[in-house]
Amino acid sequence: MSRLLCVAAFAAALQPPPRAPEPPRIEKTANYKAAAEASARLAGELKAPPASRKTVAVVGGGLSGLACGKYLSDAGHEATVHEARDVLGGKWKAHRMSFAMRERPGEFTSFEFPEGVPAPLNMAAAILTNTEMLSLVDKIRMVPGLLPMLLEGQSFIDEQDELSVLQFMEKYGMPDTINEEIFIAMGKALDFIDPDKLSMTVVLTAMNRFINEADGSQTAFLDGNQPERVCAPMADRIRDAGATWKRTRPSRRSA
Numbered sequence: 001m002s003r004l005l006c007v008a009a010f011a012a013a014l015q016p017p018p019r020a021p022e023p024p025r026i027e028k029t030a031n032y033k034a035a036a037e038a039s040a041r042l043a044g045e046l047k048a049p050p051a052s053r054k055t056v057a058v059v060g061g062g063l064s065g066l067a068c069g070k071y072l073s074d075a076g077h078e079a080t081v082h083e084a085r086d087v088l089g090g091k092w093k094a095h096r097m098s099f100a101m102r103e104r105p106g107e108f109t110s111f112e113f114p115e116g117v118p119a120p121l122n123m124a125a126a127i128l129t130n131t132e133m134l135s136l137v138d139k140i141r142m143v144p145g146l147l148p149m150l151l152e153g154q155s156f157i158d159e160q161d162e163l164s165v166l167q168f169m170e171k172y173g174m175p176d177t178i179n180e181e182i183f184i185a186m187g188k189a190l191d192f193i194d195p196d197k198l199s200m201t202v203v204l205t206a207m208n209r210f211i212n213e214a215d216g217s218q219t220a221f222l223d224g225n226q227p228e229r230v231c232a233p234m235a236d237r238i239r240d241a242g243a244t245w246k247r248t249r250p251s252r253r254s255a
């Protein structure tokens with residue numbers, strides 16, 4: 001009997017984990033429809049006839065490699081995705097928080113959460129090893145605000161709901177750099193609002209969740225919005241080069 005249980009447990013361990021529930025309206029999204037249409041075409045009219053099916057090695061199990069493996073399989077080929085690391089996902093799969101640096105446009109600085117180090121120690125390591133954004137004094141001044149969160153967890157976090165991010169920073173004497181470089185970007189990303197209006201509970205909950213989710217995705221924060229930071233410089237460059245751009249009515253399709 002116990003041998004039977006062992007075999008059953010071993011078989012269960014080999015099963016892939018159950019799929020997370022899909023958002024109910026996902027099939028109505030444009031991306032889903034486009035991908036489903038591509039898969040249907042590959043599995044239908046473009047399916048390779050048995051004689052011309054290939055064995056394909058795909059190098060890299062990031063999003064491109066996984067998509068490639070899926071579409072090749074849809075088309076009837078035998079694809080093997082080779083991934084050097086022991087996790088799939090590539091760039092996405094790094095326990096890291098990156099921030100655009102205001103003083104060095106185009107450059108990011110990262111907080112690396114070391115593998116195998118449990119929260120909250122991983123956050124302490126990430127803060128201590130960042131040298132580009134935070135000075136030693138900044139790091140020391142962050143301790144009074146972050147230590148209670150790290151020690152008490154969600155109960156401390158919930159109690160901060162009365163404070164905006166800015167009030168929390170003032171209460172715990174945290175340096176202005178943290179607000180300018182980190183919390184403005186986080187506030188905008190999490191709730192589209194500035195730190196003087198955003199509840200500190202929102203930011204701390206996200207941080208606490210992030211430090212505990214070693215299998216979560218990498219997170220990056222830009223230091224501004226896309227129209228200002230991406231589109232405006234491109235438009236300027238176009239104008240400087242002597243070209244123009246203007247807003248027009250939608251052009252009519254030619255026959």
Ligand SMILES: Cc1cc2nc3c(=O)[nH]c(=O)nc-3n(C[C@H](O)[C@H](O)[C@H](O)COP(=O)(O)OP(=O)(O)OC[C@H]3O[C@@H](n4cnc5c(N)ncnc54)[C@H](O)[C@@H]3O)c2cc1C
Binds near residue numbers: 059083089218
């Ligand atoms: C924080 C963040 C947010 C992002 N947000 C967006 C977004 O909103 N929209 C968007 O379109 N894009 C976004 N991106 C970009 C997008 O995630 C990347 O463009 C995409 O993940 C790149 O996938 P990839 O498979 O091409 O490369 P990678 O993710 O770099 O994967 C390459 C894989 O190949 C493996 N590998 C390399 N060499 C070998 C080898 N010799 N043998 C075996 N394996 C090898 C690597 O280990 C890695 O797993 C974001 C990226 C980040 C980091």
